[in-house]
Amino acid sequence: xxxxxxxxxxxxxxxxxxxxxxxxxxxxxxxxxxxxxxxxxxxxxxxxxxxxxxxxxxxxxxxxxxxxxxxxxxxxxxxxxxxxxxxxxxxxxxxxxxxxxxxxxxxxxxxxxxxxxxxxxxxxxxxxxxxxxxxxxxxxxxxxxxxxxxxxxxxxxxxxxxxxxxxxxxxxxxxxxxxxxxxxxxxxxxxxxxxxxxxxxxxxxxxxxxxx
Amino acid sequence: xxxxxxxxxxxxxxxxxxxxxxxxxxxxxxxxxxxxxxxxxxxxxxxxxxxxxxxxxxxxxxxxxxxxxxxxxxxxxxxxxxxxxxxxxxxxxxxxxxxxxxxxxxxxxxxxxxxxxxxxxxxxxxxxxxxxxxxxxxxxxxxxxxxxxxxxxxxxxxxxxxxxxxxxxxxxxxxxxxxxxxxxxxxxxxxxxxxxxxxxxxxxxxxxxxxxxxxxxxxxxxxxxxxxxxxxxxxxxxxxxxxxxxxxxxxxxxxxxxxxxxxxxxxxxxxx
Numbered sequence: 489x490x491x492x493x494x495x496x497x498x499x500x501x502x503x504x505x506x507x508x509x510x511x512x513x514x515x516x517x518x519x520x521x522x523x524x525x526x527x528x529x530x531x532x533x534x535x536x537x538x539x540x541x542x543x544x545x546x547x548x549x550x551x552x553x554x555x556x557x558x559x560x561x562x563x564x565x566x567x568x569x570x571x572x573x574x575x576x577x578x579x580x581x582x583x584x585x586x587x588x589x590x591x592x593x594x595x596x597x598x599x600x601x602x603x604x605x606x607x608x609x610x611x612x613x614x615x616x617x618x619x620x621x622x623x624x625x626x627x628x629x630x631x632x633x634x635x636x637x638x639x640x641x642x643x644x645x646x647x648x649x650x651x652x653x654x655x656x657x658x659x660x661x662x663x664x665x666x667x668x669x670x671x672x673x674x675x676x677x678x679x680x681x682x683x684x685x686x687x688x689x690x691x692x693x694x695x696x697x698x699x700x
Numbered sequence: 701x702x703x704x705x706x707x708x709x710x711x712x713x714x715x716x717x718x719x720x721x722x723x724x725x726x727x728x729x730x731x732x733x734x735x736x737x738x739x740x741x742x743x744x745x746x747x748x749x750x751x752x753x754x755x756x757x758x759x760x761x762x763x764x765x766x767x768x769x770x771x772x773x774x775x776x777x778x779x780x781x782x783x784x785x786x787x788x789x790x791x792x793x794x795x796x797x798x799x800x801x802x803x804x805x806x807x808x809x810x811x812x813x814x815x816x817x818x819x820x821x822x823x824x825x826x827x828x829x830x831x832x833x834x835x836x837x838x839x840x841x842x843x844x845x846x847x848x849x850x851x852x853x854x855x856x857x858x859x860x861x862x863x864x865x866x867x868x869x870x871x872x873x874x875x876x877x878x879x880x881x882x883x884x885x886x887x888x889x890x891x892x893x894x895x896x897x898x899x900x901x902x903x904x905x906x907x908x909x910x911x912x913x914x915x916x917x918x919x920x921x922x923x924x925x926x927x928x929x930x931x932x933x934x935x936x937x938x939x940x941x942x943x944x945x946x947x948x949x950x951x952x953x954x955x956x957x958x959x960x961x962x963x964x965x966x967x968x969x970x971x972x
Binding site: 495531532538614635637659663 | 799872
């Protein structure tokens with residue numbers, strides 16, 4: 489493969505651009521298995537690895553990553569599992585739904601129809617434990633981050649930004665406008681696999697109390 | 701926390717209690733050694749004044765009172781063997797946003813009973829060497845390297861004075877000051893962020909991320925507090941003044957090696 493540019497992130501992490509989400513996930517697995525990195529975090533178009541600066545200098549870490557990328561598998565993974573989730577959209581569950589729909593010149597119902605008709609898939613997990621980034625949102629729908637992030641959004645909240653949804657498995661701070669809340673628990677502390685969603689899953693949303 | 705644990709005869713990462721802005725009382729149900737480090741206001745054991753950074757011995761029924769610190773923000777209480785706590789994903793830390801770890805994943809409340817092995821005793825009564833005691837101040841200098849989105853700033857950031865606001869917890873600290881206004885479209889595709897990342901938001905203020913912060917984010921990542929100085933963030937209180945000191949990543953590496961060496965004799969194997 490062509491080795492992408494490596495850039496420093498602060499004093500103990502390195503980042504590369506990887507546009508293809510499927511390739512990003514394969515590459516992340518490859519780097520995790522190498523055991524050389526303290527963190528491997530896929531982003532929306534990038535992949536960041538953390539290193540222990542006591543063990544290696546930034547220049548050494550850079551050389552190790554360049555070497556790992558040269559020998560990385562070229563493959564991509566294919567999305568597999570599909571899951572349907574129910575969405576509550578009352579004003580408490582989706583405090584920003586009416587405003588965001590209005591900014592798009594749509595009724596809340598028409599906005600939600602476009603959300604539910606979108607071919608959504610989990611692009612990556614991150615941000616907070618269990619937070620799922622869903623790609624595939626109808627590109628007609630536009631939304632921007634809040635100017636001031638909320639200190640707390642409820643567990644199960646569904647945030648929207650242009651082109652993507654974000655599902656908050658746990659309550660916590662968040663900067664995405666919230667359009668609803670998933671009925672099913674996205675997190676179960678005692679389950680063998682505590683988080684319901686995994687990178688690569690396809691997701692269908694169904695608005696509660698609606699037949700469509 | 702590592703310093704309090706050391707005085708209790710523990711490993712650096714054993715489970716201790718973090719007390720934010722003081723104001724806590726503990727009753728010992730059994731005689732035990734204990735130690736306190738970090739920010740310290742007035743400390744007393746059953747009415748008798750005691751000092752931080754020393755191993756103390758409580759009798760059954762003694763009341764430990766931890767006052768509000770004048771400077772600094774977090775105080776650490778350690779007992780031999782550490783407190784019994786929930787573990788999740790390999791850590792007993794309480795992660796409040798997620799509700800993991802500690803005691804039921806929440807902050808302690810009056811009436812909670814905490815377990816530990818009171819039969820354990822530290823090998824000796826210890827005192828933290830004077831040169832290793834963190835200096836508590838309301839005016840912080842944080843060494844930083846430019847972040848991936850440093851272009852959103854100008855070099856005045858290295859001479860301006862900033863201030864911590866009241867929006868501050870273990871996920872982040874809001875920093876007010878003469879930040880440049882963000883250009884439209886400055887928000888980025890979400891990328892990895894780590895504790896110490898300073899992100900500029902459209903509100904005109906910045907946030908520095910703390911240990912319980914998110915792992916990815918889309919606000920421009922303009923500065924990164926170097927690893928050697930990230931522990932200082934825990935003692936930043938609302939209203940404290942903050943200045944940034946510019947480092948290259950190679951300098952930051954050397955700073956970390958140097959600071960680790962200073963603590964190596966007292967805290968063997970400790971990593972910042």
